[in-house]
């Protein structure tokens with residue numbers, strides 16, 4: 001039979017995939033090391049397993065023991081998978097910056113999760129690492145994984161990620177680009193590759209706000225500032241970043257990181273987290289300067305599925321003002337409106353009695369009632385206008401909507417830029433939104449003003 005004995009046998013041995021579209025015009029080849037294809041969906045599965053294997057070997061963890069760690073989520077998932085197979089309990093401390101998907105994932109794997117504020121400074125007891133340390137001290141029969149200092153972390157990449165990349169590229173790799181959170185990936189893989197060929201360049205991708213780049217270039221530890229990309233960068237120096245194996249560090253913004261991760265999905269079919277966007281931005285910056293024969297490998301740190309409520313959501317990107325301008329479509333304005341819980345579309349047919357239509361407007365508390373039949377915008381009941389007419393002749397309320405309605409609202413396709421809706425709204429109090437030819441909603445001047 002061609003079977004595996006348990007899920008742990010699937011850790012590592014991830015494929016290397018060539019990029020073909022994002023790299024158009026570049027002379028160098030660029031390959032994605034697909035760490036998102038590990039069973040837990042990230043580069044951190046490798047270290048989760050290695051840390052536990054080493055702890056068992058060194059007698060640091062006993063049967064029935066509890067594993068404790070401070071994690072941005074992914075190391076927790078790697079540890080929790082290995083712990084599930086091996087029968088250990090887990091307690092993880094995360095910051096409130098981490099996506100809810102990661103917290104739920106860890107709980108689904110049987111772990112306890114404690115969430116602390118991401119604003120806590122490294123010297124405060126609430127800081128996520130300090131909280132994990134305290135829980136480790138207070139929990140009997142526990143093992144504190146300490147990914148930031150534990151040599152089993154970079155060692156996992158020295159033993160597996162480095163050799164895999166070397167073999168997969170037939171030793172042709174010239175540049176390795178990775179992000180730095182704990183530093184395990186870049187330090188272990190970088191060390192292996194440089195031992196094989198000292199001229200391989202190792203490049204770190206670092207979010208603006210993190211301290212690594214300044215420290216590498218000046219030896220000064222600046223005060224970190226907040227950024228949104230998860231799992232990478234630091235506000236303090238960590239032991240597992242081995243700067244001697246890193247040739248250069250490149251800063252990348254949140255906006256570039258997230259938009260690049262979104263492009264990677266749309267153009268290459270590789271669904272990734274935000275830190276992968278950071279790494280790819282740096283990899284492309286490097287690759288643009290290289291000649292034919294150069295071969296760049298970058299890490300796809302984790303899968304995009306755990307960021308569906310974050311940078312893979314247009315609404316979230318817009319809220320954080322990170323969306324590329326051309327993405328502010330009518331669809332996004334409409335989604336933003338209905339995510340507030342408003343009814344999708346209330347309309348009338350032309351043969352409905354006006355009195356009934358007015359009651360409907362009152363029930364839904366709306367001022368504009370579009371008249372629609374067979375997906376065509378035929379007319380409009382405008383509350384202000386019709387009330388004026390009713391004051392003159394109250395029996396109008398017994399007439400049909402078709403007899404009293406005013407001019408129809410324009411219809412704008414959801415794929416159009418929001419500017420198209422705005423142009424229409426200069427002449428009309430509202431526009432109807434169509435999706436593949438079906439009228440699905442209405443945007444009033446107020447809705448669009450609220451959106452822009």
Ligand SMILES: Cc1ncc(COP(=O)(O)O)c(C=O)c1O
Nearest residue numbers: 180181182183184185231275301
């Ligand atoms: C999403 C994500 N990307 C990148 C990294 C960085 O990897 P490393 O800790 O090996 O530097 C991490 C680490 O937790 C991560 O969670």
